[in-house]
Amino acid sequence: MAQINEAWRVLSDPGRRAVYDAGRDGSAASASTQRPAPGPATMPVASVQYEQPARFPWRFMLVLAALGIGFVLVNAAFTKPGQPAKPDNLLEAGSCVSIADNGDAIEVECLAPNDGVVETLITFDSVCGQGTESHRDRQGMGQVCVRLANSG
Numbered sequence: 001m002a003q004i005n006e007a008w009r010v011l012s013d014p015g016r017r018a019v020y021d022a023g024r025d026g027s028a029a030s031a032s033t034q035r036p037a038p039g040p041a042t043m044p045v046a047s048v049q050y051e052q053p054a055r056f057p058w059r060f061m062l063v064l065a066a067l068g069i070g071f072v073l074v075n076a077a078f079t080k081p082g083q084p085a086k087p088d089n090l091l092e093a094g095s096c097v098s099i100a101d102n103g104d105a106i107e108v109e110c111l112a113p114n115d116g117v118v119e120t121l122i123t124f125d126s127v128c129g130q131g132t133e134s135h136r137d138r139q140g141m142g143q144v145c146v147r148l149a150n151s152g
Contacts, residue, residue: 010131091118093138105135105144116148 010016089106091097094108095118108114119132121144127132128145135146 064095089139091141093118093120097135097144097146099135100138101137103135105140106138106148114149116146119145119147121145 002139010020016019032144042118087095089107091105091107095107096112096114097105097116098113099115100106104132105118110117119129121137121142122128123142126143128143132147133145137144139152
């Protein structure tokens with residue numbers, strides 16, 4: 001600790017620092033005339049030089065973002081839309097259905113022959129509106145109001 005304090009005492013005083021720096025130059029003339037007395041003050045001290053602080057790479061990030069956006073746009077322009085989703089047997093408004101012999105509504109693809117389209121989902125004790133028929137959901141989740149295809 002004493003050596004650190006002595007180094008600080010030498011390096012914090014501009015006059016002593018000049019003598020110390022002259023001794024570290026290695027030039028014979030300045031070293032012989034101005035060399036400090038041997039001791040803790042002559043101990044070499046590593047000096048750290050700081051340059052400009054690190055900066056965030058904005059240009060790189062902007063170029064990276066532009067490339068990403070370009071990739072997405074080109075990909076969207078040259079890919080074909082996906083196929084319509086297959087029936088998942090979960091009835092919702094707008095699902096195309098086929099009516100089974102027992103009166104259950106079964107979801108089918110809208111491009112395939114169907115009996116109607118689900119208007120709304122209702123509970124078991126509710127009544128469908130005018131122009132729709134009540135049918136049981138095949139999974140027993142409730143009732144659906146179906147606008148039949150032949151009823152317009």
